[in-house]
Amino acid sequence: MTRRTILLLDLPSEILIIIFYSLDLATLSSCLAANRRVKSIIDDSTLLQYRLAAQAACVEDNPRNTQIDSTQKLFALQQRRKSFTELFPDFVRTIEMKDFSIDTYAFSGDIFAATQHDSRVLQWFSLAKHELVPQQLEFHGYIQDLALAVPEEDLLVVVLTSQPLHQNAGSTGITGGVKLRFYEMSTQSPHRLAREPVIQVPIPDGRVSTLKVDICGSQVAFMVHFDGFSRLFVYDWKEGSLLMDLHGRHSAARFISADVILLVQMITGTLELWTIQNQENVPEGIVGCSRVSLKLPQLAKTGKYIIHSTDSNPKGRRLLSSEEPFHSSFTDSIVVFQVYILLHDGPATDLFLFDLVLSRRGLLKLLISVEEHGKELLWREWSPPVAHWLERDGGGNAWQQITCGQRSAFADPAPGRIRLFDFNPYTHRKLGAAQRGAILHVVSDEEIQTVDYTVESGIFGEDVSSQMGCVLADSTEETVYNGVLLDEKWVIGIRDTLEADGKLSFDVWHME
Known part of the structure; x- marks a missing residue:
């Protein structure tokens, strides 16, 4: 054979x-x-x-x-x-901004933009350029907020008022209304896809405390805060049409998808998922549909939640031509809220700071599973696969972070380091997590530790353990920063010593 x-x-x-x-x-x-x-x-x-x-x-x-x-x-x-897991850049450059006290800032694509309080001038940098030279845009109005969606829409949104918002110490009134202006970041011209490049928001003259804007694709959400009240407008900025107008008591709003928005109740801290209904000629007071209310955990003592939204990338699907080989998935990205918890113990009040990390995909799955509109879910009924608490120890909270994809980072000034959390489930499993929800600390190539992370029992009155695991990486060299901003291939470390010597600088890490 x-x-x-x-x-x-x-x-x-x-x-x-x-x-x-x-x-x-x-x-x-x-x-x-x-x-x-x-x-x-x-x-x-x-x-x-x-x-x-x-x-x-x-x-x-x-x-x-x-x-x-x-x-x-x-x-x-x-x-x-590998660069993000090890928190090791291939190069670092520094932006110096002497005597420039930043009030509002945004970071998207290769563009970092910032403005001073009640300023008419926007200063911005293109990180992709060989030299980090500041460029300026001047407006006929005072900048109150701004947002960028550069890789997705080549979009800059600027919130303008005709007079300073806080002109006098005791006055917070505005007259002359509020305008949303839409620009192409590449040309600094009115955006060619916007049928109405300027939207006059119908806000009556009166007392206003804050104005905040968020972007998701062709939708823009604009929230106005009055004394104890809020009003939310959602527009299709390309068509110039109003999609939602909601009066309420909400402290923050974030898009979960182009037709789902998450609102935070001021008093209770309840998270509300609303669907945005596309309809023309929305009269005042006609809104979307409240689908489900998500309760936060009970507190161990008498107290309250104070919740602020943080910015994130990407802002929807990438529609424009791009030179990048790949982009972070919007649906798989995380949403982070900065949460202050005030607990009253007799005459004393204790303050705790957390990041509440939410899975965008998990929230959308939850929304699909709830058939009854307006249903309220207790913390234990919805949170384990969707939410994760990260205690901040009070570090680096002066500058709100900007997250990207499934990564979140903040500055820890005590040992002088950046702490980066990666909520990618595959990375978590690949590194050998034996427990769902565990935090794996990458110490070196040879050493990975499981962090025993237990939130102090005296804060929450019920279990807040999570099934959302993450991988933690710390920067190896001493880096004393006041804040950290993330994008696809960039980390910006903010060094704020304005009060001491009038200096403000940004270390720009390139992660490739």
Whole structure:
């Protein structure tokens, strides 16, 4: 009987692709020059690796980017994840802003923009440029808030009033109304996709404390705070149409998707999920639909929640052409609220600071599962797979963070470090988490510790443990910052010594 030798390349291509999938990128690259069939199989294998790696990393491929192949995309994805896991940049540059007291700022794509209190001038930097030279935009009005969605819509939204909001110490009134202006960031001109590049918001003259704006694709949410009351407007900024007008007592609003918005009740701290109904000619007081109310945990003592929204990237699906090989998934990203908890113990009051991290995908799944409109869910009924509390120890709270994708970071000034939390479930499982909801601390390449993270029992009156695990990385070199901002491939560390020496600087970390 003659024995036939079967060579590796005699196997069907489909099987070879799976076999080659187990090889590392360097090994595959070294075999590319063997022959055409081997190259074709390796190309298909690296494409499979890239697609699975992108799915695990919760990033979306950019099919418009045809300048690099799947091998280069896979390497770029692996390199970026390694940089963030180790918190080690490939280079750092510094922006110096002497005697510039920032009141409002935004960060999106390669653009960082900021303005001083009640200023007419917006100062911005393009981080992609070789030199970090400040550029300016001047407006016919006073800037009260701004938002950026650069990679998604090339969009800058500016909230303007005709006079300073806090002109005198005892006065918070405005006259002349409020305007939303929409600009293309690339040209600094009125946005060509906006049918009405200026929207006059119908706010009566009177006392206003804060004005806040948020973006999701073609939707923009604008919240106005009066004395103990709020009013929320949601517009389709491209069509110039009003989609929602809600009077209430809400402290914050964040888009969960283009047609779902999360509102925070001022008094109770309850989180409300509302659906936005697309309808024309929305009269005052006609709003979307309140779908479900999510209760926060009971407090151990008499007290209250004070909740502020933080900014995040991305802001919807990326619609414009981009040179990036991939982008963070909006649906898989996290939403973070900065939560102050005040507890009263006799005449004394204790203050605690937390980040409440929410899974955007988890909230959308929860919304689908609730059939009864207006239903109220207790903390234990909704939170374990959706929410995670991170205690801040009071560190770095002067500057509100900006998160990106599934990553959140803040400055811890005591030891002088950045603490970065990655809520990607695949990374958590890959590093060997034996417990759902555990925090894995990456100490080094060889050492990973499970952090025993238990919220102090005297704060909450019920269990707040989470099934949302995360991976924690600390910067290795001493970095005393006052705040941390994140984007796809950037980390900005804010060093604020204005009161001491009039200096403000930003260390820009490039993570590739």
